Amino acid sequence: MEVVIVPDAAAGGELIASAIAHLLTGKPDALLGVATGSTPLPIYQALATKVRQGAVDVSRARVCQLDEYVGLPAGHPESYRSVVLREVVAPLGLSEDAFLGPDGGAADIAAACAAYDRALAEAGGVDLQLLGIGTDGHIGFNEPCSSLASRTRIKTLTQQTREDNARFFDSLDEVPHHVITQGIGTILEARHLVLLATGEAKAEAVALSVEGPLSALVPASALQLHPHATVVVDEAAASELKLADYFRATYAAKPAWQHL
Numbered sequence: 001m002e003v004v005i006v007p008d009a010a011a012g013g014e015l016i017a018s019a020i021a022h023l024l025t026g027k028p029d030a031l032l033g034v035a036t037g038s039t040p041l042p043i044y045q046a047l048a049t050k051v052r053q054g055a056v057d058v059s060r061a062r063v064c065q066l067d068e069y070v071g072l073p074a075g076h077p078e079s080y081r082s083v084v085l086r087e088v089v090a091p092l093g094l095s096e097d098a099f100l101g102p103d104g105g106a107a108d109i110a111a112a113c114a115a116y117d118r119a120l121a122e123a124g125g126v127d128l129q130l131l132g133i134g135t136d137g138h139i140g141f142n143e144p145c146s147s148l149a150s151r152t153r154i155k156t157l158t159q160q161t162r163e164d165n166a167r168f169f170d171s172l173d174e175v176p177h178h179v180i181t182q183g184i185g186t187i188l189e190a191r192h193l194v195l196l197a198t199g200e201a202k203a204e205a206v207a208l209s210v211e212g213p214l215s216a217l218v219p220a221s222a223l224q225l226h227p228h229a230t231v232v233v234d235e236a237a238a239s240e241l242k243l244a245d246y247f248r249a250t251y252a253a254k255p256a257w258q259h260l
């Protein structure tokens with residue numbers, strides 16, 4: 001696992017947007033797995049800026065969703081489908097045809113989950129999966145004690161996650177209890193995992209995931225199993241890392257050709 005400590009969220013966004021641009025240069029129709037929440041927004045803003053500047057061609061890129069609320073009315077502004085279309089697909093000038101996501105309004109949720117795993121495989125698999133991390137260590141909506149081998153399925157949110165996400169809704173009561181999430185096993189099939197964490201509230205979850213034991217109790221620790229996982233953290237989110245100095249020295253000495 002590579003850990004890169006950046007000064008702030010904007011620098012993290014710029015670094016990851018550059019990695020996406022590099023990927024698209026070599027593979028213009030790459031499938032990008034995108035995450036929602038506040039943390040990845042600087043990535044999408046930096047990437048959209050690169051598109052406007054003509055520094056990267058995203059016209060053939062494809063975008064897929066990591067997770068989704070179950071049971072929100074179709075078109076609800078906080079459904080993750082709406083968020084991804086608003087924050088990623090539209091600013092990059094992509095059409096909805098370039099977008100893949102699970103159906104959180106399906107009558108048969110189990111079938112919708114299986115269909116999404118199949119759709120990802122049929123699309124050739126995810127080339128680069130962006131991840132955030134919950135204060136409880138979740139990735140996607142894989143809450144603590146999710147199977148490390150799990151596939152896309154329905155999960156129940158913890159009270160902590162519902163409280164963390166209540167800021168996007170008018171009240172806590174409106175935050176759904178159920179979600180569809182790519183499983184940890186599904187996420188681990190992406191060719192490159194890139195997790196961005198910013199702010200002190202994420203410091204403990206980051207330290208447990210990067211330096212703690214592999215454990216279903218800390219779902220993001222599953223990144224330790226992946227051959228190409230990159231964790232980008234700002235100084236605040238890095239503040240509980242014991243090996244911070246080593247990570248800094250390693251990145252400073254990294255050969256330029258190696259990229260993320």
Ligand code: PGA
Binds near residue numbers: 036037040132134
């Ligand atoms: P956040 O969410 O970026 O809004 O903190 C991260 C997550 O819950 O995965």
